[in-house]
Amino acid sequence: MGIFDGLLGNASSMSIEEAEKEYGYILAKGENIETAYKLVRDMFIFTPKRLILIDVQGFTGKKVEVNSIPYRSIIRFAVETAGHFDLDAELKIWISGQQAPIVKRFNKSVNIYEVQAILAQAIAG
Numbered sequence: 001m002g003i004f005d006g007l008l009g010n011a012s013s014m015s016i017e018e019a020e021k022e023y024g025y026i027l028a029k030g031e032n033i034e035t036a037y038k039l040v041r042d043m044f045i046f047t048p049k050r051l052i053l054i055d056v057q058g059f060t061g062k063k064v065e066v067n068s069i070p071y072r073s074i075i076r077f078a079v080e081t082a083g084h085f086d087l088d089a090e091l092k093i094w095i096s097g098q099q100a101p102i103v104k105r106f107n108k109s110v111n112i113y114e115v116q117a118i119l120a121q122a123i124a125g
Contacts, residue, residue, distance in 0.1 A: 013035075013036070013037055013038075013110055014036040014037060014038045014043070015036075016032075016033050016034070016035070016036060018036075019033050019036035019043065019045060020032070020033050022043075023036075023043060023045065023052075023054065026052065026054075026066055027047065031047050031048065031049070032047065032048070033045055033046070033047055034046045034047060034048060034118070035115075035118055037104075037106070037110060037115070039104065039105075041056035041061055042054055042055050042056055044104055046118055046119075046122060048122075049070065049071065050068050050069055050070050050071060051068075051069045051071065051074070051093075051119075051122070052066065052067070052068055052069075053066075053067040053069065053102070054066050054067075055067070069093075069095060071122045071123050071125070072123075073095050073096045073097075074093055074094070074095060074096075074119075074123055075094050075095065075096050076093075076094045077091065077092060077093045077094065077101075077116070077119055077120075077123075078091075078092045078101075079091055079092075079112050079113070079115075079116045080092065081112065088105055088106065088107060088108070089105070089106050089110075089112035090103055090104065090105050090106070091103070091104045091106065091112065091115060091116065091119075093119075
């Protein structure tokens, strides 16, 4: 059911090698990707210093928005699930200066608590 998960907007993990091959051009000198998740055409990338959100827009996908969020700008985050057997989970991230959170949906193939732990460790420094 993986292709349908992607079409419904759910995230799945992506190998670091594949993410660096596809998006290495946006990394700063000496920066590396620690973890990456893919949402159909969009990406959710953790590096040692920032969270990178890649939003591929439009029908052709030629327009791409890259958002770089330093971990120090993240003021809080939350994980929302319907329970232990829920197929989907949401990660909500509040950024300093923005009222509404960024919301990303993950499918059952991704351990949302692992993602939450990565984010917590990154924010704690």
